[in-house]
Amino acid sequence: MINYNNNIIDSIDVFDIIRHIKDPEYPNTLEQLKVVNEDWITVEDNINDKKDCCYIKIYFTPTVPHCHLAPTIALCIREKINQYLPKRSKIEIYITPGSHQTEEEINKQINDKERIIAALENPEIYDLVQKCIKEDEY
Incomplete structure (x- = not known):
């Protein structure tokens, strides 16, 4: 696991973190399915003069316009x-x-802290998320 706490991060770093996430429905990664792309990520480091804080904005494109697993x-x-970035980072x-x-x-739902916490308290959702983000040897 890479520790970014003391380093300046950029969109390439963020892309490297998320590119190998497995899709919940397909046996492919988000990168392989073109769900995520380095160009769709922006990073502002040291926001509000806090050295351990950054603002990350990510866009992703679901595989189909009616994807029920987008959240x-x-x-x-x-x-x-x-798992990788400072807890004070804003995502x-x-x-x-x-x-x-x-x-x-969906955009409202996926950026609402209370909904995020509630979703991850559901054991089935939590297990699915953990399965998708589990790191394999690449």
Whole structure:
């Protein structure tokens, strides 16, 4: 596990963290399915003059416009980033505009702290997220 606590991070670092997340429905990674892309990630480091804090904004594109697991994919991305980056980092995750039928509703859901906590308290969702973010040998 890479520790980014004392280093400046950028979008390439974030992409390297999330690219190998497995899709909940397919035997492929999010990178292989083109769900995530380095160009869809922005990072502002040392926000508010805090050396251990950064702002990360990630867009992802579900494989189909009606993907019912889009919130789960977002949870996987968030959990994987949380394993590596400072806890004080601010992470916002959005569906790429125009790529999902209910993107506005899902965007609100996947950035609501209480909903995130509630979802991860569900053992089935938690286990699925852990399975998707588990690191394999690459």
